[in-house]
């Protein structure tokens with residue numbers, strides 16, 4: 420049996436001229452004392468009494484309850500060091516453990532952190548450079564946070580109208596794209612109300628809405644300000660599991676229908692798998708991997724899913740309905756799968772998530788089996804996972820431009836018993852019920 424060694428090469432996102440460029444070096448404590456008091460316990464008590472910068476610097480050092488968190492000029496420590504490009508379309512998920520720097524990145528993009536010597540450029544517009552800083556209110560962004568902040572004295576309709584009044588063409592800051600071009604893609608209220616399913620709520624006071632409804636209204640309100648970039652910071656994390664499942668399909672619809680780039684911070688594998696087109700993994704303030712959601716999780720060095728959760732994400736297209744048995748056929752490059760019909764329209768896109776543990780292998784085409792999906796594949800890689808297990812990378816389809824990859828988790832004993840080797844044609848079996856959408 421032969422196992423390939425894991426490599427730690429982080430996938431680099433292809434440079435995208437039309438996207439967002441970030442060069443960020445965010446010091447552990449870049450703020451003058453009166454700002455940083457929030458983070459340094461004792462220092463807060465004397466906030467009001469000291470104003471002079473030198474005194475403040477001294478105070479934040481001496482009174483800090485985090486002794487390592489010195490002002491940036493002294494400590495040389497950074498909570499985020501990143502040089503990367505984010506695509507200018509689709510949803511880019513910023514994924515990483517708590518405290519890794521995801522929100523800091525989003526705040527830099529929004530202009531809520533003014534970091535010296537950093538660069539933020541959006542589609543040709545310079546938002547921040549060593550000589551320039553565009554404040555948050557002048558950036559064409561919309562932000563959605565964990566807790567939706569709606570006006571509680573206004574109805575849903577009035578909240579939306581407020582956003583429409585605030586919508587204005589943003590200055591282009593040297594952008595290569597003229598405003599007339601940018602504003603062609605105006606998002607109207609009717610479309611949004613329909614997409615987010617909030618028509619029946621328009622006359623309700625925001626106080627009576629459920630968490631999921633509030634978040635949907637907050638999204639509509641943000642989008643009605645006509646942002647060119649949507650920043651979402653864990654928008655579902657304050658919702659319970661049931662509310663999360665209620666809101667996720669609306670986010671999927673927004674993604675399909677609106678042509679607006681989104682930077683989506685999350686540490687939920689489920690949200691990222693369902694929504695993201697691109698993935699950026701942040702660990703300890705550094706970007707450790709970036710790339711397409713379809714290929715990045717295939718890389719063994721990417722800390723996205725735990726070993727037991729390893730999965731591939733396939734963007735398929737619904738082509739045929741089996742009404743008798745409640746199944747629908749999902750086509751993708753190189754093959755197709757029959758999955759449970761959840762009522763989605765034919766000829767619409769459908770994202771599938773297939774866990775490696777749900778894929779099994781046979782040497783010949785299996786017959787007399789209940790497993791509906793039997794795909795001819797080629798083993799392109801065999802990786803050693805844990806002691807007993809191996810992960811197989813499988814390719815469906817012969818043509819490089821028309822193929823899809825799958826992962827299968829099998830025991831090392833099966834690898835040996837079946838004599839599995841790289842390059843070998845085998846059959847992959849996947850139960851319809853195991854395919855998540």
Ligand SMILES: Nc1ncnc2c1ncn2[C@@H]1O[C@H](COP(=O)(O)OP(=O)(O)OP(=O)(O)O)[C@@H](O)[C@H]1O
Pocket residue numbers: 447448449458498515516517518519520521522523524686
């Ligand atoms: N204004 C600040 N000054 C100094 N340190 C900060 C500041 N804001 C955040 N930090 C620290 O920077 C690190 C990254 O924080 P950040 O909020 O960006 O992480 P995160 O990945 O978004 O975490 P979470 O998922 O828990 O929200 C943390 O160690 C945090 O304590």
